Amino acid sequence: MYKLKEIAEKVYYVGVNDRQKVLFENMWPLPYGVSYNSYLIVDEKTVLVDTVDVCYADSFLKKIADALDGRSLDYLIVNHMEPDHAGSIRLLRQAYPEVQIVGNKRTFEMLNGFHGITTGLHEVKDGDSLCIGKHTLSFYFAPMVHWPEVMVTYDQTDKILFSADAFGTYGALDGGVIDTELLLDHFWDEMRRYYANIVGKYGSPVQKALQKLSGLDIQIICSTHGPVWTKHIPEVIQIYDQLSRYEGEDGVVVIYGSMYGNTEQMAEAIASSLSAHGVKKIVVHNVSKSHSSYILRDIFKYKGVIIGCPTYCNQLYPEIDSLVSKIELREVKNRVFGYFGSFSWAGAAVKRLAAFAEKMKWEVVGEPVEQKQGLQPDKYEACWKLGEEMAKRINNH
Numbered sequence: 001m002y003k004l005k006e007i008a009e010k011v012y013y014v015g016v017n018d019r020q021k022v023l024f025e026n027m028w029p030l031p032y033g034v035s036y037n038s039y040l041i042v043d044e045k046t047v048l049v050d051t052v053d054v055c056y057a058d059s060f061l062k063k064i065a066d067a068l069d070g071r072s073l074d075y076l077i078v079n080h081m082e083p084d085h086a087g088s089i090r091l092l093r094q095a096y097p098e099v100q101i102v103g104n105k106r107t108f109e110m111l112n113g114f115h116g117i118t119t120g121l122h123e124v125k126d127g128d129s130l131c132i133g134k135h136t137l138s139f140y141f142a143p144m145v146h147w148p149e150v151m152v153t154y155d156q157t158d159k160i161l162f163s164a165d166a167f168g169t170y171g172a173l174d175g176g177v178i179d180t181e182l183l184l185d186h187f188w189d190e191m192r193r194y195y196a197n198i199v200g201k202y203g204s205p206v207q208k209a210l211q212k213l214s215g216l217d218i219q220i221i222c223s224t225h226g227p228v229w230t231k232h233i234p235e236v237i238q239i240y241d242q243l244s245r246y247e248g249e250d251g252v253v254v255i256y257g258s259m260y261g262n263t264e265q266m267a268e269a270i271a272s273s274l275s276a277h278g279v280k281k282i283v284v285h286n287v288s289k290s291h292s293s294y295i296l297r298d299i300f301k302y303k304g305v306i307i308g309c310p311t312y313c314n315q316l317y318p319e320i321d322s323l324v325s326k327i328e329l330r331e332v333k334n335r336v337f338g339y340f341g342s343f344s345w346a347g348a349a350v351k352r353l354a355a356f357a358e359k360m361k362w363e364v365v366g367e368p369v370e371q372k373q374g375l376q377p378d379k380y381e382a383c384w385k386l387g388e389e390m391a392k393r394i395n396n397h
Contacts, residue, residue: 002066005177007220007228008158010042014063016056017172024170028197028293032186033172036084037224039162040067041155044133045074048099049153049162050224054087061088061095072096075122075132077139078103079164080150081110085224090115102130104141106149126151140212142166144205146198152213159219166209167236168225170194179227187226188239193297194225195243200300200330206244210237246333248303250394251281255295256308257288257317263310263342265375266383270306270340273387278395279304287319292326299327304336304394305362306386307353311343316352324356337362338390340369340383347372365393 005013015037024030036052038060046068052060064073073096078086081103089111093099100122101111111117124130126141135157142150145166153162169191176182199206221229221236229236254271258264264286271284283298299305309320316324337357341349350370357364366389369382 002063004063004067007039007178007222008160011155011158011160012040012042012067013177013228014038014040014048014060014067015173015177016052016060018053018056019172025198028170028193029291030170032170032190034170035173035225037222037226037228038085039222040064041132041135042067042071043135046071047075047077047132047135047137048073048092049077049222050079050085050164051076051088051092053084054091057088057091061091064092073099075099075130076101077137077153077162078107078111079153079162080147080224081107081114082147082165083114085164086111086114089117093117093120102139104139104149104151107151110149124151129156142205142209142212144202145209146202146205152209154213154216154218159217160222161213161216161218161220162222163224165198165224166206167221167229167240168194168223169227171226173227177228179229179232182227184227184232188235189297191226191236191239192243192301193293195240196296196300196330197293200243200296200332203244203246203331203333206240210241210244243300246300246335248335249281249301250279251283251302252279252304252306252390252394253295253298253302254282254284254306254308255287255320255323256285257310257320258286258308259310259312259317262371262374263308263340266340266342266369266371266379267308269375269380269383270308270338270387270390273384274391277388277391279391287317287323292323295323296326296330299332299335303334304338304390306338306340306390308340308342309349309353310341311347311349314346314348316349320349328356328359332360335360335362336390336393337364338366338368338386339364340371340386342371342373344373363393365389
């Protein structure tokens with residue numbers, strides 16, 4: 001029934017699209033949906049690489065059956081045990097009871113924990129290979145990209161890297177599967193957002209994985225989310241390399257919370273000053289409207305970060321407090337920081353933002369601005385000056 005996409009000779013895409021889920025991990029918006037990618041290699045032995053979310057197990061198993069055309073399934077390679085990729089393993093084992101599950105020691109600990117499966121296992125160690133006929137598959141461990149059991153699989157024959165979540169992106173695959181078949185415009189920012197939301201804390205492990213894989217001749221990247229990468233591999237690797245080194249572009253993200261518009265006026269003054277002093281890449285986020293998913297994306301993308309916050313019950317405004325916690329969790333490095341705030345009778349937000357900057361070890365530029373009640377001319381000028389100082393730092397690197 002299914003006309004399956006052939007990635008390379010006898011290597012089939014058997015993944016699925018999810019256009020129903022609203023929030024990935026029940027946190028991150030999916031305006032374009034998401035794909036769960038799985039791949040089947042038909043050789044002397046048949047090999048499935050990863051599965052899909054259990055919600056789509058029915059159509060997934062039908063695709064596999066069509067591709068196998070009556071043959072049995074010999075191996076399942078589990079690169080990553082997160083349930084959006086490993087959720088269908090139990091049902092797959094029921095359909096193919098003789099299948100050998102390939103993974104590492106940590107994979108099998110999780111396999112038992114999630115699915116109670118302890119038999120029919122083929123354990124591999126870092127650098128091991130498996131010959132399945134024409135294809136020889138090698139396994140490279142990539143712990144904490146972004147779970148501890150993660151590994152990637154390299155097909156030496158067709159130069160394919162089955163990369164688990166690495167090089168992944170939000171976004172369902174609209175008809176095509178390979179990058180050359182798709183409109184990619186929205187995928188680039190969705191890749192940055194995916195990285196910032198899901199992988200962001202693990203820059204150092206990503207760098208180690210990139211170095212480990214740098215000696216491989218990679219012609220195709222098959223991630224577990226998003227397009228199969230062929231033509232655009234250099235851009236994809238460059239984005240992951242830049243993000244994992246916390247290297248921001250020359251731009252500024254202005255983020256603010258505001259209950260009655262006073263802190264918002266300060267943010268507008270700072271953004272206008274940035275523009276007047278030559279910064280072209282400026283993004284302004286109201287935390288009460290912009291989802292943190294997109295704010296985090298832009299913090300990873302740009303070098304300059306300016307946060308404004310009113311005092312709320314002698315604390316940070318709750319939505320700013322939540323965002324600051326998410327930034328701290330991801331241990332974002334190498335940012336240039338400015339901050340400002342307002343209060344009605346007792347100020348605390350600016351002091352708490354100063355503590356945040358110190359904790360992050362970010363470079364602080366300009367003088368922080370703190371406004372009591374409505375925005376006064378002298379404080380407007382101070383906001384303008386803060387924008388000017390940030391612009392000088394960004395423009396002069």
